[in-house]
Amino acid sequence: MKNRNVVLIIILVLVIILAIVGIILGVTFYRSNNSNNQAKKQPKTFNLTLQDMYCNIKDSNKIVKVKITIETNNKKTLGLIEEKQFLIRDDINKIIRNKAEEDLQGKEGQVKLQKEINESLIKLFNDDTITNVYFDDLIIQ
Numbered sequence: 166m167k168n169r170n171v172v173l174i175i176i177l178v179l180v181i182i183l184a185i186v187g188i189i190l191g192v193t194f195y196r197s198n199n200s201n202n203q204a205k206k207q208p209k210t211f212n213l214t215l216q217d218m219y220c221n222i223k224d225s226n227k228i229v230k231v232k233i234t235i236e237t238n239n240k241k242t243l244g245l246i247e248e249k250q251f252l253i254r255d256d257i258n259k260i261i262r263n264k265a266e267e268d269l270q271g272k273e274g275q276v277k278l279q280k281e282i283n284e285s286l287i288k289l290f291n292d293d294t295i296t297n298v299y300f301d302d303l304i305i306q
Contacts, residue, residue, distance in 0.1 A: 211243040212236045214301065218254060220261040222269070222305070229261055229269065232301040235286065239294035246290065256285050269305060 214234040221228055235253070237243050246253060260281055261269075268274055283298045 208238045210236050210238050210296065211240055212299075213243060213246055213250075215250060215254060215257075217302070218257060220258050222261070223263055223265050225266045227266060227305055230302060230304040230306070231257070231261065232303075233257065233282070234299040234301055235295060236297040236299065237292075237295050239292070242290070242292050242294045245292070246286075246295070249290075252289060253286065256289055257282055260285060266305065269303075275300060275303060 212234050215232065218231050218233070219228055220231065235246055237246065260278070264278070269278060279298045279300065283295065286295050286298070287293050
C-alpha cells in the first residue's frame with residue numbers, strides 16, 4: 166500500500182511539473198510569436214522633410230509658410246523624391262497658389278490640402294508608394 170501511494174505521488178508530481186513547463190513554454194512561444202507578427206504588420210516607412218516654403222494665396226495679400234514631410238514605404242521612391250525636390254516644391258506651390266484663404270482655414274482645409282498634395286505627388290511620380298503628406302508648419306499671415 167505504501168509503495169502504491171509513493172508511486173501515485175511521484176506520478177502526480179511529474180504530471181504537475183510537466184503541466185507547469187508546458188504552460189511556461191506555451192506562454193513564451195505565444196508572446197514571441199505575437200511580437201513578431203506585430204513587427205511584420207507595421208511596414209517600414211521612409212520620409213523626407215522639405216525646407217520651408219512661402220506661397221502666395223489666391224486673391225489675397227496673405228502668404229502661407231508651410232513645411233512638409235512626405236512619407237513613403239519604398240526606399241527607391243525616397244531616393245527619387247530626394248532627387249526631384251524642385252518638382253515637388255513647384256507642384257506644391259501651384260496647388261497652394263490656386264487656393265483661396267477660406268480653402269486653407271480649419272482642420273478640413275488642412276486635410277483637403279494634404280490629400281490634394283498627396284494625390285498630386287502620386288500622379289507626378291506615378292508611384293502610389295507615397296503614403297502620406299504631413300504639415301510640420303502651416304502658417305497663414
